[in-house]
Amino acid sequence: MLNYLALEALEAVIRLGSFEKAAEALNVTASAVSQRVIKLEKHVSSLLIVRGTPCRPTDEGALLIQHLEKVRFMERELVKHAPELSRLIHAGK
Template identity: 35%
Template sequence: MVRMELPLDHLRTLSAAVDTGTLDRAATKLGITPSAVSQRIRAIEQRVGRIVLLRGKPIRTTDAGAPLLRLARQLELLEQDAVTALGDDSTVPRISLAVNSDSLLTWFMPVLERVTEQNSVTFEL
């Protein structure tokens, strides 16, 4: 069995390119440059040793790219399932704090415990 070990961001890039139809729109969707999109697609092609995209308008997968696109979509669904299972804590405020160790050990932790019991908040120390 051959292990490809394709980075997840590369597979997301492949999916975005097909979904949006162009490398430029994929770059916009992902918040990266068109050059980065091209580099990621090239890296996939080098890893698998085959062309995975037909770079017409719209972009389409080749026969070799179709299973990789299917993999990318399955991973996206699995990620969504995991996020759903873990719950959405994006509404819980996060507060970053810097505290010296003496204060943290002597009085700060009991205060934080009381605050978190009374409020829905997360502290990052």
């Protein structure tokens, strides 16, 4: 099972270009973002980010970001058709 907090950290690093900017956007420390990404990399046994300025996704990282985008889309669709589920979907975030 994938850790969605870690996926959100991965996506934020790529979207914003750095661990520091991702940390600011997620209201956590840069260390917390780094730890989440490293744990996810260990879990999937693959490097997910090319560290640099800006940070870029590896092919595997890009696939995981696409997965997160699909999950977010499906959750929006679910809530659109069953608004009472919104509380359950957002409880885990």
